[in-house]
Amino acid sequence: MSDITPEKSTTQLPCEYYSTPASDKRLFPRWVPLSCGTVSLAILIILFTAGAWIGSGGATRVIHWFFGELQTELLGYCDRDVTPAQKQSFTTELATLQARIEHGKVKSDQFLAVIQRIRDVSDDKHVTSSEMDEVTKKVHDANKAQ
Numbered sequence: 001m002s003d004i005t006p007e008k009s010t011t012q013l014p015c016e017y018y019s020t021p022a023s024d025k026r027l028f029p030r031w032v033p034l035s036c037g038t039v040s041l042a043i044l045i046i047l048f049t050a051g052a053w054i055g056s057g058g059a060t061r062v063i064h065w066f067f068g069e070l071q072t073e074l075l076g077y078c079d080r081d082v083t084p085a086q087k088q089s090f091t092t093e094l095a096t097l098q099a100r101i102e103h104g105k106v107k108s109d110q111f112l113a114v115i116q117r118i119r120d121v122s123d124d125k126h127v128t129s130s131e132m133d134e135v136t137k138k139v140h141d142a143n144k145a146q
Helices: 014-019 031-077 084-102 108-124 129-142
Strands: none
Touching: 031 084, 031 108, 031 129, 084 129, 108 129
């Protein structure tokens, strides 16, 4: 051969490709596809289980728990000037909001506005009488919105 052409060709011909024995080199170790498959199967099982739980009333239980915690926390922060009538009014409005959420009659932006107002009022861990009236009015407005 000449100096321009190499002795051995760098391109493999099809007959050479098919005549060479198959190599046992893998792109990834054996544990990679097994572990990825196991993880994806576990995720699917978790998703189906969560869907079945939510469909069987789990979401309702979460809503009841959330509103119970929210109410307990806010009423625990009330100052002495908050009257029992104000607390009862708030409790009634919150129960109405909870029932409307369960029936899908409250828009998420209305609900978030109520939660944000409760967060702002209870941020200092003291709820005054005027703040309780504001929160009750916000919950009432969310209940009356279409």
